[in-house]
Amino acid sequence: xxxxxxxxxxxxxxxxxxxxxxxxxxxxxxxxxxxxxxxxxxxxxxxxxxxxxxxxxxxxxxxxxxxxxxxxxxxxxxxxxxxxxxxxxxxxxxxxxxxxxxxxxxxxxxxxxxxxxxxxxxxxxxxxxxxxxxxxxxxxxxxxxxxxxxxxxxxxxxxxxxxxxxxxxxxxxxxxxxxxxxxxxxxxxxxxxxxxxxxxxxxxxxxxxxxxxxxxxxxxxxxxxxxxxxxxxxxxxxxxxxxxxxxxxxxxxxxxxxxxxxxxxxxxxxxxxxxxxxxxxxxxxxx
Amino acid sequence: xxxxxxxxxxxxxxxxxxxxxxxxxxxxxxxxxxxxxxxxxxxxxxxxxxxxxxxxxxxxxxxxxxxxxxxxxxxxxxxxxxxxxxxxxxxxxxxxxxxxxxxxxxxxxxxxxxxxxxxxxxxxxxxxxxxxxxxxxxxxxxxxxxxxxxxxxxxxxxxxxxxxxxxxxxxxxxxxxxxxxxxxxxxxxxxxxxxxxxxxxxxxxxxxxxxxxxxxxxxxxxxxxxxxxxxxxxxxxxxxxxxxx
Numbered sequence: 001x002x003x004x005x006x007x008x009x010x011x012x013x014x015x016x017x018x019x020x021x022x023x024x025x026x027x028x029x030x031x032x033x034x035x036x037x038x039x040x041x042x043x044x045x046x047x048x049x050x051x052x053x054x055x056x057x058x059x060x061x062x063x064x065x066x067x068x069x070x071x072x073x074x075x076x077x078x079x080x081x082x083x084x085x086x087x088x089x090x091x092x093x094x095x096x097x098x099x100x101x102x103x104x105x106x107x108x109x110x111x112x113x114x115x116x117x118x119x120x121x122x123x124x125x126x127x128x129x130x131x132x133x134x135x136x137x138x139x140x141x142x143x144x145x146x147x148x149x150x151x152x153x154x155x156x157x158x159x160x161x162x163x164x165x166x167x168x169x170x171x172x173x174x175x176x177x178x179x180x181x182x183x184x185x186x187x188x189x190x191x192x193x194x195x196x197x198x199x200x201x202x203x204x205x206x207x208x209x210x211x212x213x214x215x216x217x218x219x220x221x222x223x224x225x226x227x228x229x230x231x232x233x234x235x236x237x238x239x240x241x242x243x244x245x246x247x248x249x250x251x252x253x254x255x256x257x258x259x260x261x262x263x264x265x266x267x268x269x270x271x272x273x274x275x276x277x278x279x280x281x282x283x284x285x286x287x
Numbered sequence: 288x289x290x291x292x293x294x295x296x297x298x299x300x301x302x303x304x305x306x307x308x309x310x311x312x313x314x315x316x317x318x319x320x321x322x323x324x325x326x327x328x329x330x331x332x333x334x335x336x337x338x339x340x341x342x343x344x345x346x347x348x349x350x351x352x353x354x355x356x357x358x359x360x361x362x363x364x365x366x367x368x369x370x371x372x373x374x375x376x377x378x379x380x381x382x383x384x385x386x387x388x389x390x391x392x393x394x395x396x397x398x399x400x401x402x403x404x405x406x407x408x409x410x411x412x413x414x415x416x417x418x419x420x421x422x423x424x425x426x427x428x429x430x431x432x433x434x435x436x437x438x439x440x441x442x443x444x445x446x447x448x449x450x451x452x453x454x455x456x457x458x459x460x461x462x463x464x465x466x467x468x469x470x471x472x473x474x475x476x477x478x479x480x481x482x483x484x485x486x487x488x489x490x491x492x493x494x495x496x497x498x499x500x501x502x503x504x505x506x507x508x509x510x511x512x513x514x515x516x517x518x519x520x521x522x523x524x525x526x527x528x529x530x531x532x
Contacts, residue, residue: 143471149470149471150470150471151466151467151470151471153467153471178466178470180459180463180464180466180467180471181459181460181463182458182459182463182467183457183458183459185453185458189453189458189459189463189464189467189468190467190468190471190472192449192453193446193449193450193453193464193468193478194472196445196446196449197442197445197446199445200441200442200445200446201438201442204434204438204441204442207432207434208432209431209432209433209434209438210429210430210431210432210438211430214429214430214431214438215429215438215442217400217427217429218400218402218429218431218438218439219438219439219442221393221398221400221427222391222392222393222400222439223393223394223439223443223475223476223481224393224395224396224475225474225475226473229442254504255502255504256445256449256504
């Protein structure tokens, strides 16, 4: 089917970026969040990004104006969803809130609209099953920041129809993105494999095989990884890392996903990475 | 101690690379192999770099002989990719002076990374001298303990195993898994490209060794074993997860 109008729910880090990418590619976008200030913040971030692009001559003023003219902000879910061909949900990572929203959308949206969730941690199947048309439900997992990251994981369930999948794959391409298809499963492709990469590195530190710096250096120098696992953990924040790690372990229930002891202990000790000045490495103290 | 004279004992092609590396940095390099009588050469060596084929019996012989002939302060190093340093050290009377120096060639820029492997008996001094030596040669070196696959290929083998499981359980295709890891996380290669580069046989060997030491969570995915049986070992056999012409 042809997508013309897209509703993006959630104007946060991911939502506003997704709305911008869609609008830049010519789609009409309704950007919805639950409070006026969230919607305004999202729209002003988009404006700032567009202004920056014009300044750096990546975009003409006309293109920027046209892009922002295609985005309509609202706090009203009905307003945002009643006439769209596709909803992309990028709200808080809470399965119950998400399910409630999709139940509501089921009442509001046109019969043939596609529902997509940008979740990285919840089951697409579980969300799909609260709607009347699980065949038109799909996962669309973007990476941060959406404006710059080229890959999108397209997540299918046993109920997703081929037509829905084809529509989404085409949409990704029209947005200038590269889709990778994955069946609904914890962590999808990227986060699941990253967990192994992190855990194996951290486990070696726990076993006393090598220090963080030596492991990071080895992976960067020998195999051209841009950053090592320990540096990346520190950058993202060890508390956030631990939550993601625990989620994978809980969902996949296999030993290789068990949060490494060094990660657990650092979090307990309040050494959360760059933001606290200390994680696997020491950073200049923040005052 | 200062290292001036290095004797390289090996049969592999790699030994000429080593020769180049150390000669260029100004060391006196003596080349030898198992067909030569290297007793006299060994008596001048400050460092022995053994790079014979991956056969523990052969390596132990070389180390015994070097131990008998080399000056007492000389360091004896093996380039083995297997976790054998402790075992090899044990056949000598200078186990504290035995160390692993494993060279990995970066597949993109052809530079080397050296993993300095500490056996159970290796002394701090031996590690330090090795590290300084490699700095003089201009090669990045990291210090590690003995573990199957060492740190580099242990991480990669674990990732390959999970990716192979995801592929066999039909969660995603080989191409999509590789593509997403490259474009969503900036990995230099996807897991299957890594497998084909390192060798599927090597991946399986590392995983089997890890599973013996650390538990069944490392057991290689059945697909990987089947590929080894089929001779689909990666680039070196022109077929692994991908076909190479």
